[in-house]
Amino acid sequence: xxxxxxxxxxxxxxxxxxxxxxKSEGSRVVKKGFSRAGHQVFQCxxxxxxxxxxxxxxxxxxxxxxxxxxxxxxxxxxxxxxRAIERITGHHRDTVMRVAKDLARHAEFLSSVxxxxxxxxxxxxxxxxxxxxxxxKSISR
Numbered sequence: 406x407x408x409x410x411x412x413x414x415x416x417x418x419x420x421x422x423x424x425x426x427x428k429s430e431g432s433r434v435v436k437k438g439f440s441r442a443g444h445q446v447f448q449c450x451x452x453x454x455x456x457x458x459x460x461x462x463x464x465x466x467x468x469x470x471x472x473x474x475x476x477x478x479x480x481x482x483x484x485x486x487x488r489a490i491e492r493i494t495g496h497h498r499d500t501v502m503r504v505a506k507d508l509a510r511h512a513e514f515l516s517s518v519x520x521x522x523x524x525x526x527x528x529x530x531x532x533x534x535x536x537x538x539x540x541x542k543s544i545s546r
Contacts, residue, residue, distance in 0.1 A: 418434060418452060418454065418456075419454070420456070422452070423452040423454065434447050435447065461511075463478075477496075477505065481505055481508070487505070
Protein backbone atom coordinates (compact mmCIF):
# COMPACT_ATOMS: atom_id res chain seq x y z
CA UNK A 406 0.00 0.00 0.00
CA UNK A 407 2.08 2.90 1.24
CA UNK A 408 5.44 3.22 2.82
CA UNK A 409 6.03 0.78 5.69
CA UNK A 410 7.39 2.60 8.73
CA UNK A 411 10.14 0.02 9.29
CA UNK A 412 11.70 0.31 5.82
CA UNK A 413 14.23 2.89 7.02
CA UNK A 414 12.42 5.83 5.43
CA UNK A 415 10.65 8.07 7.90
CA UNK A 416 7.31 9.60 6.92
CA UNK A 417 7.30 13.39 6.57
CA UNK A 418 4.56 15.91 7.32
CA UNK A 419 2.18 16.40 4.39
CA UNK A 420 0.79 19.76 5.58
CA UNK A 421 2.19 22.44 3.26
CA UNK A 422 1.86 25.12 5.96
CA UNK A 423 4.02 23.14 8.42
CA UNK A 424 7.70 24.06 8.73
CA UNK A 425 8.56 20.36 8.35
CA UNK A 426 6.57 19.86 5.10
CA UNK A 427 8.13 16.88 3.25
CA LYS A 428 11.15 16.94 5.58
CA SER A 429 11.78 13.80 7.57
CA GLU A 430 14.83 15.22 9.38
CA GLY A 431 13.79 16.84 12.65
CA SER A 432 10.09 16.14 12.18
CA ARG A 433 8.13 14.30 14.81
CA VAL A 434 5.67 12.21 12.83
CA VAL A 435 4.12 9.35 14.77
CA LYS A 436 1.76 6.49 13.94
CA LYS A 437 -1.83 7.23 14.92
CA GLY A 438 -3.84 4.11 14.11
CA PHE A 439 -5.47 3.00 10.88
CA SER A 440 -8.13 4.44 8.57
CA ARG A 441 -11.37 2.63 7.74
CA ALA A 442 -9.72 1.45 4.52
CA GLY A 443 -6.91 -0.13 6.53
CA HIS A 444 -4.17 2.41 5.72
CA GLN A 445 -1.74 3.60 8.36
CA VAL A 446 -2.54 7.09 9.69
CA PHE A 447 0.22 9.41 10.92
CA GLN A 448 0.21 12.61 12.96
CA CYS A 449 2.72 15.45 12.81
CA UNK A 450 3.52 16.54 16.37
CA UNK A 451 4.55 20.03 15.16
CA UNK A 452 1.32 21.09 13.41
CA UNK A 453 -1.03 18.40 14.76
CA UNK A 454 -2.35 17.37 11.32
CA UNK A 455 -3.26 13.76 10.57
CA UNK A 456 -2.52 12.20 7.19
CA UNK A 457 -2.82 8.81 5.56
CA UNK A 458 0.15 6.80 4.31
CA UNK A 459 -1.12 7.03 0.73
CA UNK A 460 -1.41 10.84 0.57
CA UNK A 461 0.59 12.42 -2.27
CA UNK A 462 0.65 9.10 -4.09
CA UNK A 463 -1.46 7.91 -7.03
CA UNK A 464 -3.13 5.49 -4.59
CA UNK A 465 -4.73 8.21 -2.44
CA UNK A 466 -8.52 7.85 -2.38
CA UNK A 467 -8.53 4.90 -4.81
CA UNK A 468 -10.95 2.02 -4.58
CA UNK A 469 -9.00 -0.08 -7.06
CA UNK A 470 -6.03 -2.18 -6.07
CA UNK A 471 -2.45 -1.01 -6.09
CA UNK A 472 -1.64 -3.65 -8.70
CA UNK A 473 -4.32 -2.26 -11.03
CA UNK A 474 -2.93 1.28 -10.72
CA UNK A 475 0.55 -0.05 -11.53
CA UNK A 476 -0.84 -2.04 -14.47
CA UNK A 477 -2.63 1.05 -15.83
CA UNK A 478 0.61 3.03 -15.54
CA UNK A 479 2.56 0.34 -17.37
CA UNK A 480 -0.04 0.07 -20.11
CA UNK A 481 -0.05 3.86 -20.55
CA UNK A 482 3.73 3.81 -20.75
CA UNK A 483 3.50 1.18 -23.50
CA UNK A 484 1.25 3.58 -25.48
CA UNK A 485 -1.98 1.59 -25.10
CA UNK A 486 -5.17 3.57 -25.62
CA UNK A 487 -7.65 4.35 -22.87
CA ARG A 488 -10.29 2.00 -24.28
CA ALA A 489 -7.71 -0.76 -24.73
CA ILE A 490 -6.70 -0.37 -21.09
CA GLU A 491 -10.39 -0.45 -20.17
CA ARG A 492 -10.76 -3.82 -21.92
CA ILE A 493 -7.55 -5.23 -20.41
CA THR A 494 -8.18 -4.17 -16.80
CA GLY A 495 -11.97 -4.31 -16.72
CA HIS A 496 -12.18 -0.79 -15.22
CA HIS A 497 -14.31 1.93 -16.78
CA ARG A 498 -12.52 4.40 -19.07
CA ASP A 499 -13.35 7.29 -16.71
CA THR A 500 -11.53 5.44 -13.93
CA VAL A 501 -8.59 4.80 -16.26
CA MET A 502 -8.49 8.51 -17.18
CA ARG A 503 -8.62 9.56 -13.50
CA VAL A 504 -5.74 7.22 -12.71
CA ALA A 505 -3.80 8.53 -15.73
CA LYS A 506 -4.33 12.14 -14.65
CA ASP A 507 -3.29 11.32 -11.08
CA LEU A 508 -0.18 9.51 -12.33
CA ALA A 509 0.69 12.55 -14.44
CA ARG A 510 0.08 14.93 -11.52
CA HIS A 511 2.20 12.72 -9.30
CA ALA A 512 5.01 12.64 -11.88
CA GLU A 513 4.92 16.43 -12.09
CA PHE A 514 4.89 16.71 -8.28
CA LEU A 515 7.86 14.34 -7.98
CA SER A 516 9.85 16.22 -10.57
CA SER A 517 9.18 19.52 -8.78
CA VAL A 518 10.10 18.11 -5.35
CA UNK A 519 13.16 16.17 -6.46
CA UNK A 520 14.31 18.80 -8.92
CA UNK A 521 17.87 18.13 -10.00
CA UNK A 522 18.08 14.96 -7.91
CA UNK A 523 16.73 12.85 -10.76
CA UNK A 524 19.08 11.27 -13.22
CA UNK A 525 18.60 12.40 -16.79
CA UNK A 526 17.18 8.98 -17.76
CA UNK A 527 14.56 9.02 -15.01
CA UNK A 528 13.72 12.65 -15.76
CA UNK A 529 13.28 11.82 -19.44
CA UNK A 530 10.97 8.91 -18.60
CA UNK A 531 8.84 11.06 -16.27
CA UNK A 532 8.73 13.81 -18.90
CA UNK A 533 7.63 11.34 -21.59
CA UNK A 534 4.90 9.96 -19.32
CA UNK A 535 3.67 13.46 -18.49
CA UNK A 536 3.64 14.52 -22.16
CA UNK A 537 1.79 11.35 -23.14
CA UNK A 538 -0.92 11.79 -20.51
CA UNK A 539 -1.29 15.51 -21.29
CA UNK A 540 -1.67 14.58 -24.97
CA UNK A 541 -4.37 12.04 -24.07
CA LYS A 542 -6.11 14.61 -21.87
CA SER A 543 -6.34 17.22 -24.61
CA ILE A 544 -7.75 14.70 -27.10
CA SER A 545 -10.45 13.30 -24.79
CA ARG A 546 -13.71 15.20 -24.37
